[in-house]
Amino acid sequence: MFKSSSGSLSRMKTQETISGYLFLLPLLIMMGTFVFYGLFYVIRLSFYRWDGFMPETMVFRGLKNYLQLFTDPVALTAMINVLIFMVVTVTVQMFLGLIIALLLRPKLQGSRFFKALFYIPVALSTAVIARTFMGLYEPYFGVLNTTLRAIGLESLTRTWLGDPNTALWCIIAANIFQWTGAQMVFYIAGLTTISDGVFEAAQIDGAGFWSTMGRIVWPSLWSTHTTVIVLGMVGAIKTFDIVWLLTQGGPGNATQFPATMLYQAVAQNSQAGYGAAISVVMIFFSVVLAVMQIQFNKRKQEG
Template sequence: MRKNKWNSYLYILPAVAFVSVFLIYPILFNLISSFTKWKGLNFSAAEFVGLQNYAALWKDTVFRNDLKNCIFFMVLTLFFQMSIGLLLTVLLNMKLAGHRFLETVYFFPVVLSSVVIGYTFSHIFEPNFGALNTFLQSAGLSNLKRMWIGDPKYAIYAILIANIYQWAGMGIIYYRAGLAGISKDIYDAAKIDGAGFWQSFFKITIPLLKNIHVIILLMGTIGCLKFFDLAYIMTSGGPANSTEFPLLYLYRKFMRESNSGLASAVAIIIIILATLMSAGILKITGNGKEEGEL
């Protein structure tokens, strides 16, 4: 009996080792280094400074602006990813002509490299010879031409469009899986009772896809908190830090300024925000309740 018990522990040992090495240790190391002044080379030379790094971040208007950019970007990304994904999924579920081809087209950006998408949209929004301004010029709409990624007012929207293009297809995949689990009998019964398309959509489809909404909200929230690649490729956080996000700030402090202690503090703040926001989403949606709890 005792031997079987130890055999059971051996089965989970690889998973425990993996989590410890690649998750728990990095978090603990970052937590410790966030209380130090450290250049990232020899940790024995690190100087303990307490909460100075966190105080510096609190006073840093650039970092506070990065958090505002992140929240703004997160809200718009989640709204468009969920609404576009759900509407396209419902249309594809109608089995219209060519729906298989359209599924492939919508999902294709998900498997593309962020580098490819970033450079593609950089060329589209390029102020002088970009595809968008060239089209506006050809269409006689020169008054609508803008600097796009060169203007602080519009740059974040250019990145937002690229991000939605890349990840809307993932929402379609999740919603397709959710719709497959809804019995057709429910829609047939609603139709007999006189419910139209939109009534069925709002009264049946949206409520029964609650768990899918929660999954997309969680993944989208965490994805926006660690958003980096497209912003770095398209604008490098500019112009005037208008498209800088917390992870870009971390990268700048760690790689360019060798301020590893401050960068670690940023990482801990991102982890805390991700945990709190995820817990908040589960609490609001009721998915964190125990089974049988009212």
């Protein structure tokens, strides 16, 4: 009797295992085909030279793709650009998102309208955002130069996207416009965990606005900060659309990003091997950030 019951128990276990894998089958097939196969493929390809078309042109070249990458001045520009982009967009979006979330918290008249307004760019395609901002940056009829001329600041007008000194900042401004609404939503969610009582108690204690912010609000949003920062960094590494649509990495190579370099190497210069090396470096940093995010979530759950 004992035997039969443990037999049926293990039969149930086997059945559960089979069910589990059957449920995951569609996901595993698709992830396997498009993600995991791709992962192994680019790692292997990063040690070869290849035009991306003819199998017989594939030649092993060891670590040379990586050596080329680490000595390529364009790669250095891309690295600096992505770092500037990361630091500026993450910081500005964080503070702006938090400030907007705080301003919307009392739910004054019009709050719903403002919340929707700030979120709308998140729901728009980067193609729309890019074309919208081209309309602002356009040198002759664009809103920016027209306004500057109208208020007598003719000397400040320029071809915003064509000037290596301003092109990156134009991209950064468009990105901040597009994604601040997303960070606002994170902070609105984070602020709901702080009760009105906390704010009122601080007020009774005689604490001013800034010290309430610094001592209570800021630290208790710790887990929101980490999420916003990590997601912002992940987004920075991925950045492609907005750059490709606004400048294609130009003028010259002034606004190259890792992803635009990668796309040019593979799709335009037939350097699939070199592109794969860029991919591997990007994947490495993306996975490191994912690990950080998982660690932060664990700490959050543990309290």
